[in-house]
Amino acid sequence: MALYNFEKSNELFQRATKVVPSGISGNKNPAFAVPGSFPYYAVRGEGCRYWDVDGNEYIDYLAGYGPIVLGYNDPVVDAAAAEQRKLGAAFNHPTPRAVELAEKLVGMIPLIDWCAFGKNGSDVTAYAIQTAREHTQRRKILKAKGEYHGSQSWCRSGLGGLIENDFEHVLDFEWNDATQVEDLCKKFDGDVAGVIVTPYHHPAFANQVMPKPGFFADLRRICDKYGAVLILDDVRAGFRLDIKGSHEYFDFKPDLTCYCKAMANGYAISACCGTDPYKPAASRVFFTGTYYTSAVEQAASIACLDEMLKSNAIDHMMKMGTMLQKGLKERAEANGLEVTISGPPTLPFMSFSNETNFRRSQRFSGEAARRGVLLHPHHNWFIMRSHTAADIKKTLAVADECFAIVKKEFGG
Amino acid sequence: MLSSMLTRLGLHTPPTVRDRVRAGMHLHAVLGALPHLVRLDEEAAATARLMGKVAIEFRVFDGPKVVLSFADGALKVSRDACSNVGLFFPSCSALNRMFDGEKVNPIPFKNFLGHMKALQLLPKLTDRLTSFLKPSTEALADVAFRAKHVELSLLVGLAATQDLVESDPKVRRVAKELHDATMVYEIPGGPVAHVKISHGAIEVGAGPLKDPTTSITIKDVDLALGLVQGKVDTFAANGSGDIRASGNLHIADEYNNLFDRVGLYLK
Numbered sequence: 001m002a003l004y005n006f007e008k009s010n011e012l013f014q015r016a017t018k019v020v021p022s023g024i025s026g027n028k029n030p031a032f033a034v035p036g037s038f039p040y041y042a043v044r045g046e047g048c049r050y051w052d053v054d055g056n057e058y059i060d061y062l063a064g065y066g067p068i069v070l071g072y073n074d075p076v077v078d079a080a081a082a083e084q085r086k087l088g089a090a091f092n093h094p095t096p097r098a099v100e101l102a103e104k105l106v107g108m109i110p111l112i113d114w115c116a117f118g119k120n121g122s123d124v125t126a127y128a129i130q131t132a133r134e135h136t137q138r139r140k141i142l143k144a145k146g147e148y149h150g151s152q153s154w155c156r157s158g159l160g161g162l163i164e165n166d167f168e169h170v171l172d173f174e175w176n177d178a179t180q181v182e183d184l185c186k187k188f189d190g191d192v193a194g195v196i197v198t199p200y201h202h203p204a205f206a207n208q209v210m211p212k213p214g215f216f217a218d219l220r221r222i223c224d225k226y227g228a229v230l231i232l233d234d235v236r237a238g239f240r241l242d243i244k245g246s247h248e249y250f251d252f253k254p255d256l257t258c259y260c261k262a263m264a265n266g267y268a269i270s271a272c273c274g275t276d277p278y279k280p281a282a283s284r285v286f287f288t289g290t291y292y293t294s295a296v297e298q299a300a301s302i303a304c305l306d307e308m309l310k311s312n313a314i315d316h317m318m319k320m321g322t323m324l325q326k327g328l329k330e331r332a333e334a335n336g337l338e339v340t341i342s343g344p345p346t347l348p349f350m351s352f353s354n355e356t357n358f359r360r361s362q363r364f365s366g367e368a369a370r371r372g373v374l375l376h377p378h379h380n381w382f383i384m385r386s387h388t389a390a391d392i393k394k395t396l397a398v399a400d401e402c403f404a405i406v407k408k409e410f411g412g
Numbered sequence: 413m414l415s416s417m418l419t420r421l422g423l424h425t426p427p428t429v430r431d432r433v434r435a436g437m438h439l440h441a442v443l444g445a446l447p448h449l450v451r452l453d454e455e456a457a458a459t460a461r462l463m464g465k466v467a468i469e470f471r472v473f474d475g476p477k478v479v480l481s482f483a484d485g486a487l488k489v490s491r492d493a494c495s496n497v498g499l500f501f502p503s504c505s506a507l508n509r510m511f512d513g514e515k516v517n518p519i520p521f522k523n524f525l526g527h528m529k530a531l532q533l534l535p536k537l538t539d540r541l542t543s544f545l546k547p548s549t550e551a552l553a554d555v556a557f558r559a560k561h562v563e564l565s566l567l568v569g570l571a572a573t574q575d576l577v578e579s580d581p582k583v584r585r586v587a588k589e590l591h592d593a594t595m596v597y598e599i600p601g602g603p604v605a606h607v608k609i610s611h612g613a614i615e616v617g618a619g620p621l622k623d624p625t626t627s628i629t630i631k632d633v634d635l636a637l638g639l640v641q642g643k644v645d646t647f648a649a650n651g652s653g654d655i656r657a658s659g660n661l662h663i664a665d666e667y668n669n670l671f672d673r674v675g676l677y678l679k
Contacts, residue, residue: 010652017648029647031661036653157586159669164582205662357625357659378661 003370008053009040026151027065027204033376037366045072047386050374058374059391061324063382066236066261069317070307071386077265080303081296089296097298104302105273108309109245111253112273116282118292121235121260122150124272125196127287128256129154131274132194132229135281140188142181142195142228145172146203149196149233175201175209178218185226194229194256195219199237199246200343204379205358207351208343216252223255229278235260235270240317240346240382243308262308267300313385314346320392321345321383327396335403336412349380352406360406367402375399415474426474427504429580434677435504436575438511439470439478440491441568441678442545446480447487448567448618449541452560456540459533461485466530469495469522475504476575482530497527552637562636563603563618570597570607571616572678573670586669587612593625593663602633607667614670626659626667642675 013030017023024030030040039052048071051057063069070077084097098117105115118124129141141154149155153166171188173180185192197219201209223230232254234246239262242249247257255278260270268291274282308314322345332339337360338353352360358377365377373395375381418424427435449456463482471477479493499518501507510516524531543551544564551557577587595607598620606624608615630636631654638644639655649655657664 013651014648017645017651023647023651030651031647031657031665034658034661035650035656040651157589158665159582159586159673162582164585167585205660357623358661359659362658 001371004039004054004056004372006036006039006052006054006056010036012053013040027379032378034362034366037362038369038374047071047073048384048388048391056372058369058372059387059395060374061381061383061395062374062376062379063384064266065379066382067264067266068382068384069239069262070265070304070313071384072266074265074304074307074386076307077267077300077303081267081300084296084299087295090291090294094293095295095298097295097302098293101298101302104305105259105271108243108305109257109273110248111245111275112257113276114279114282115271115273116287117298118270118272118287119268119289119294119297120150121233121258121270122152123289123292124258124260124270125149125231125233125235126152126154127272127282127285128231128233128258128274129194129196130285130287131256131272131278131282132231134284135229135278136193136227138191138193138228139169140184140192141170142173142184142192143170144175144197144201146206147175147198147201147233148203149198150235176212176215178215178222181219182222185222185228189226192226192228194231195223196231196233198233199241199250202236202343202347202349202380207340208347208349208380210344211250216247216250220252229256230254232257234258236380237344237347238262239305239308240314241344243305243314263304264297264301265304267297267304269294269297269301308385311385316385317346317383317387319345320387320389321348323389323392324348324383324395325350327392328399331396331400332403335400335407337403337407338412343380346383347380348383350375360410363409364399364402364406367405368398371398371401373398424474430677431504431508432475433575433579434508434511435472436476436579437572437674437678438507439472439476440489440575441571442511442541443470443478443480443538444489444571445545445564445568446537446541447489448564449537449544450485450487451618452563453540453544456537457485459537459540460487463530463533463537466497466527467493467495468527468530468534469498470501470507470518471498471521472501472504472507475501475507480534496522497524497531498522499531555633558637559599559602559633562599562633562640563605565640566597566603566605566636567616567618568678569671569674570605571614572674573607573667574614574616576670576673576677577612577614580673583670583673586666590666591625591660591663593660593667594621595626595628595664595667596621596624597628597630599630599633599636602636609663609667624659626657626661626664628664629656629658631655 013023041053043051050060102115234257237246238259247254256274258272325341325348340351340353343349361377365375368375450460465483467479467481469479479495481488498521500521501518506516544561547561576583590609593609598604604620606621
């Protein structure tokens with residue numbers, strides 16, 4: 001098999017660097033993976049596959065960093081979006097789709113009584129912490145160290161464009177350490193507005209860590225004791241663990257929840273949902289954006305969630321993810337390598353055990369990409385409903401070749 | 413102590429963050445490159461040998477200090493060594509103006525009369541360093557000179573991150589989160605520099621390290637020169653593979669957050 005090259009991707013990227021800051025901003029910049037080993041630009045997608053500008057075809061396990069939950073160009077979702085587009089995309093007002101989608105989410109997700117729509121995860125996590133601050137009239141927000149909650153100033157890593165005050169009232173605790181949360185609540189008693197958590201720890205460049213038994217129960221107890229709002233950032237994992245939200249999967253009760261990625265199969269929409277006591281505060285926060293009420297995405301989201309329910313998509317994705325996780329472990333062992341598989345089956349991640357500098361992962365993923373399988377070396381993967389057993393089988397055959405290369409180059 | 417007392421009395425205005433950071437970079441990173449200059453350049457090495465045995469302190473009121481210790485041609489730079497002669501600058505901004513090329517006369521202190529020869533030779537050494545860090549177009553035509561310019565510039569830039577960590581309050585938050593790591597910057601067939609990060613402290617040196625956490629490989633000296641001069645787009649070079657990062661790229665990203673900011677302070 002001829003291995004892929006990425007010449008056109010690079011040509012396009014070189015053009016981009018002349019007219020776009022950093023060429024491609026954020027985590028989609030080539031620097032986030034391994035430049036030269038992955039495509040930079042996509043052209044089209046179908047099911048669990050996409051094609052890059054060089055014409056290379058991939059079985060994809062990144063799913064646009066999460067939003068593609070059914071598969072690229074899902075006919076049901078696209079038809080619903082097209083139908084709405086015929087009527088109009090954006091108006092002076094919301095359309096009935098806004099109410100229909102809100103009613104759908106409220107009916108589907110136990111616990112929640114209302115929801116508000118944005119476009120990206122960052123919109124709604126920021127709205128959630130503002131709602132918490134408004135509700136409590138306090139300042140501090142507690143978050144797990146290393147967790148990603150979006151690109152807004154309050155939670156963004158790095159330095160560019162930020163000032164000290166941006167994170168003055170944002171404090172970190174170690175994931176799974178409820179004692180630290182309680183200590184911070186004690187230390188800043190009366191000033192902690194909220195605790196924001198993801199349903200499990202999924203930082204980039206690290207293995208994923210599931211919640212310890214009792215962790216969320218402890219957070220609930222602590223938030224109740226100190227009057228803080230418990231916020232679930234379910235942007236990444238939402239609707240990939242349980243169609244009723246990840247708090248159902250882990251059996252706890254947050255006050256506010258944030259969704260985005262799997263809501264609409266690639267159409268730009270996010271939601272902050274909450275319980276009744278927080279509705280007045282949420283109403284007092286001025287939350288808007290030019291496209292927050294766009295109807296096409298709302299129509300797509302209704303169709304996507306219906307389709308997920310109808311096809312029991314999560315069960316299928318769990319099966320495919322489990323098959324992938326098990327197969328990778330077996331093939332790694334067969335090649336004399338030890339890997340760590342972390343995260344739930346629908347959002348798996350693999351790293352090479354006892355390695356912190358990712359060189360084996362980079363080699364493995366780079367070789368897999370050149371053979372038509374997209375597995376990110378530093379970021380968790382996403383299973384889609386359109387992945388089939390045949391896709392997993394083909395993926396594992398490629399993985400076998402790549403493990404052999406890693407073994408030859410790095411040893412055990 | 414004295415500075416805070418004078419500040420309280422309204423007799424002294426503390427330096428701005430920018431002035432403090434720049435002063436630290438000038439003393440620790442720029443003068444800190446002198447031992448590398450002596451290693452790389454025979455003319456500088458000869459001057460260092462003529463300095464004899466002397467420890468010259470640069471001290472800035474309400475600012476950083478550094479001691480250059482010469483002994484038989486060898487040179488060490490440290491922040492807390494004992495000195496036998498000193499040059500005093502009344503403010504960070506005065507020191508910075510001197511490094512920017514303005515005429516500023518520091519006040520000699522300690523036994524300056526006994527070390528006049530060293531004090532007179534020192535500008536020869538710093539001028540030589542300047543000729544490498546701010547080279548003429550003609551000088552850059554020489555391949556060997558280009559490589560030295562690139563190496564010294566890289567070492568100064570990397571070392572300057574330590575002062576960012578210490579003196580820029582905005583950077584301190586990021587610095588607290590820096591993971592312990594080792595990084596190597598390599599130009600095949602050319603200079604190699606390394607960075608060791610431990611508990612937020614940054615140590616920079618020349619040469620490779622075994623099994624670094626992260627490696628940054630720059631294709632060749634000419635590309636590195638383009639990067640130093642700001643003529644090459646880092647992202648474009650990264651995308652094309654002219655700069656290759658491997659290993660823990662999260663660490664590289666964390667550190668580059670600092671490294672990228674050096675240019676805001678040092679030209």
